[in-house]
Amino acid sequence: MANNLDLNPEDRILDVSAGTGLLAEAAINKFGPFEQYVVNDPSSNMLEISKYRLRYKVNVEYTKHYAEELPFDDNSFDHLLCLNAFHYYTDQKKALANFRRVLKDGGNLWLLNWNRVGLFVIANYFIKLLSKENINTTSLDEMKVLLADSGFSIEKEEAWGYRWWRFFFLKCS
Numbered sequence: 236m237a238n239n240l241d242l243n244p245e246d247r248i249l250d251v252s253a254g255t256g257l258l259a260e261a262a263i264n265k266f267g268p269f270e271q272y273v274v275n276d277p278s279s280n281m282l283e284i285s286k287y288r289l290r291y292k293v294n295v296e297y298t299k300h301y302a303e304e305l306p307f308d309d310n311s312f313d314h315l316l317c318l319n320a321f322h323y324y325t326d327q328k329k330a331l332a333n334f335r336r337v338l339k340d341g342g343n344l345w346l347l348n349w350n351r352v353g354l355f356v357i358a359n360y361f362i363k364l365l366s367k368e369n370i371n372t373t374s375l376d377e378m379k380v381l382l383a384d385s386g387f388s389i390e391k392e393e394a395w396g397y398r399w400w401r402f403f404f405l406k407c408s
């Protein structure tokens with residue numbers, strides 16, 4: 236994800252499910268510091284680790300919201316980052332509607348997630364069966380339909396595998 240990103244210091248960025256702040260650290264090191272980098276995650280534990288990891292970074296803010304319930308103003312961000320998290324969202328259409336709303340016109344949504352295709356369909360079935368969390372993995376094709384229905388266009392896409400795991404990356408506007 237970090238290798239694909241193309242960001243500028245004057246950007247306002249929302250890292251929707253930032254987890255422990257690994258992507259934030261990579262993005263800030265490569266392109267920052269930014270005008271604003273919001274590290275968002277509904278998990279307090281994840282945010283605590285992020286805060287420690289990013290303790291020397293400037294213009295970083297921490298928020299604790301679900302992707303489905305983002306409270307930010309319309310057109311607030313130049314970029315939205317969503318790494319390895321979309322399959323956890325319980326209401327994916329609502330999350331995308333929020334993404335569209337808070338993203339500025341001409342801004343980008345950068346999305347990397349599991350791709351439920353091929354043999355990974357079987358692996359994902361067992362992950363879903365055994366996981367306590369909501370797992371609702373889409374294929375790349377299903378994701379593209381969801382995005383189009385939410386008013387996004389695809390600028391760049393890539394799909395690949397690592398062993399039997401499958402992933403996709405999308406840059407959307």
Ligand SMILES: C[S@@+](CC[C@H](N)C(=O)[O-])C[C@H]1O[C@@H](n2cnc3c(N)ncnc32)[C@H](O)[C@@H]1O
Pocket residue numbers: 251252253254255256257258276277278281300301302303317318319320323324325
């Ligand atoms: C596998 S972690 C990925 C974290 C980080 N993006 C990374 O790749 O290192 C998934 C994250 O999604 C968050 N998450 C789960 N449900 C969410 C929701 N409905 N809205 C926003 N984030 C959510 C979790 O708290 C967790 O931090």
